[in-house]
Amino acid sequence: MEAFQYPFAIALAPALALLVVTLMLVSARRRARRLARMGDAEVVGRLVPPSAKRKPVVRAAALGLSAAFAGIAFAGPQWGIERSIVRSSGADIVLALDASLSMLATDERPSRLARMKQEARRLIAASTGDRFGLIAFAGRSYILTPITADRSALSLFLENLDPSVVGQAGSSLARTIRQGTELLMLSKSGSDRALVIMADGEVFEEQEEVIVAARKANEAGVAIVLVGFGTSAGSTIPVPSEEGSTRKRDENGVVVITRYNEPLMRAVAEAAKxxxxxxxxxxxxxRVRRALATLRRVERSTDTGPNRRPRFQLxxxxxxxxxxxxxxxxxxxxRRRKAPAAATAAAAALLLTLITTTAGAAPTGEGDRLFRQKKYREAAAAYQAAIRNGDTSAVTLYNFGTALLAAGNADAAVTALERAGTSRDLEVRxxxxxxxxxxxxxxxxATQAEAAQQAYASAVESYKRALRVRPASVDAKWNYELANQRKKDQSGGGGGGGGGSGNESEPQPAPSGEKQAPEERPSGALDPRQAEQILNSAAREERDVQGKKQKQNQPNRPPGGKDW
Structure with a gap:
């Protein structure tokens, strides 16, 4: 664990001590010279107090030591681990969001998609104790996140949600209900489960198929809420193109008019009770919150992880x-010394206030401010400047690597994150x-063949190391299983679920290329059956922090031909 919050500031301790001692000795020497210029030393000695003629060695040492202690306190010494538990109660909710082309229609301003994302954000913000999972659907459904309490991940995926996410054009509500139900069934929290579907209801499948899926969800104990978007009058669909924007046309060249299908959504809600x-x-x-008010919620205890205990007070x-x-x-x-003494006391009080305020607060800095404003490149530059100025703490390295990752510079992020990954601070690691x-x-x-296999192997190793630090992390387990499965797919090991072959305990290549000894599965990890269920049910892509790859997908046409 890092011994100091600001390691670069530890140099202040000897510097302050040396400065105080030097100033006091220089002041004493100047005073002696002034006394010597006043006249005969014996006469002057009778006129001034004895303390004025003595060298302030003891006093300089005491105040120098005081300054050294102040410098150490300013560096933020910290050792020992303290943990805090956050208690809350809530239910498990899966948000299924329509990401088909029809959601780009502008019969709701600015568009159906924008209004839906706005309502989804408000729902998540108002549901403080609930856990959410995200599904995007069009011609097929895609799990964007597992059921989690991580609001930042949910917000990130909502921000980047658009029709390019799913990769299969069209609209299928039955598949969405089935996959949402499967995802909720994986949760063992003991609370009630709910599936909230936000869509325009324009689907190109048999209504009976959707109703059957809704009834089965109800039989499984999943509460379903359907939320409509759009108008019955309908609207054309603006489609971005090289010329700017064109109107969506069907395979016969006719301009498509998309309409909100309220009867279907109402029938599905009735079938699911x-x-x-x-x-x-x-x-x-x-209204969704009121509809879910009857859900049984269980109390959860969330461990915020190990935190460094500040010791600056010592x-x-x-x-x-x-x-x-x-x-x-x-x-x-x-009495002639009272004014300087009062000044010393005032300086000491000011010092205490300054040190307490500085050491007790978390650093924000220019990089943090820019990162919160989503100016990731500028934030990375600010963190890099801090590192060049001597701040090589694990927190700064982590922030630098994360900013590079968010800015799309993944290659440059590796070095900083690798260094931060060796920190003794368990949370940062x-x-x-x-x-x-x-x-x-x-x-x-982004790569293929051997390069892709090596990248997935490195991902497996990274998540394995992360799980050693926090074995109960659901997100780390999820990504570990996903990386393991992708690695097997690249090596021709078949399409079974991650861990299904029992190879998870075999040694994996470390990022450096070295081999490490096999280790047992961390306690609380997913068993092979659960991992296979997740991978087969989800068919999900890994968490794309920047959301940039989402924009590069080109939706495929559905088998039925209607791709909106």
Missing amino acids: GSFIPATATDKAS FVIPALLLAMLDTLLAERRG FRALFNLGLVYLEKGR
Whole structure:
């Protein structure tokens, strides 16, 4: 674990001590010269107090030591681990969001898709104790995230949701209901389960097939809420093109008019004995919350992970005591010393306030501010400047690597995340290794053959190391199984679920190319059957932090020909 929050600031301790001692000795020498110029030394000695003629060696040492303690406190010493538990209660909810081309229609402003994403964000923000999973669907459905409490991941995928995500044009509601039900069945939290479907209801499959899927979901104990978007009058579909924007046409060249299908959505809700919120309703997120109010929620305890315990107080206290001691001794030297003594006391109080405020607060900095504004390239440059100025702490390296990753510069992010992944701070190490796994998953997608296999192997190793730090992390387990499966696919090992062959305990190539000894599965990990269910049910892509790859997918035409 890092010994100091600001390792680069530890040099302040000897520098401050040396500065204080030097200033006091220089001041004493100047005072001696002034006294010498006043006249005969014996006469002057009778006129000034004895303390004015003595060298302030003891006082300089005491105040120098006080300054050294203050410098150490400013560097933020920390050791020991403390953990905090956050308790909340909630249900498990899967949000199935329509990402078909028809959602680009503008009969709702600015578009059906934008309004749907807005309501989804409001629902997630209002459901503080609930866990959410995200499914995007069009001609087929895609699991974007497992059921998680990670709001930042949910927000990221919502931001990048568009028709290019799914890769299969058209619209299939029955598949979505089946996959949402399967995903909810994997949750063993003990709370009630709900599937919230936000769509325009324009599907190109038999209504009976959708109703059968809804009834089966109800029999499985899943509460279904359908939320409509669009208008019955309909609208054309704007499609981006090289010329700007054109209107969607069918295979015969006729301009497509997409219409909101309320009867179908209402029939599905009735078959599932669920709730239906029409497109004309206002404040849809609040209505969904009311529809889910009867769900049974269980209390959860979330471990926020190990945190470093600040110890700056152990150095502030002696620094303050030494300064106060100098004040008391100065008062005994005579009334003429009261003003300097008061100044020393005021400086000590100011020092205490400054150190307490600085060491007790988390650093924000220019890089943090830019990252929050989603200016990832500028944030990476700011973190890099801090590193060049001597701040090589694991937190800064992690922030630098994550900013590079978010900016799309995955190759450059590897070095910083690798260094942060060796930190003794368990929280920083886990996050760095998790993001490092994302980098290698991204490389695996972008390459082929042997290069892809090596990238997936490195991703497996990164997530394995992350799971050693936090064995109970659902997201790390998920990505570990996914990377393992992709690695097997590249090596021709078949399409079975991750871990299904029992090879997870075999040694995996480390990013450096070295071999490491086999290790047992971390406690609490997914068993092969669960991993196979997840992979086969999800058919999901790995978490794409930047969302850029989502924009590059070209949706395939559905078998029925209708691709909106």
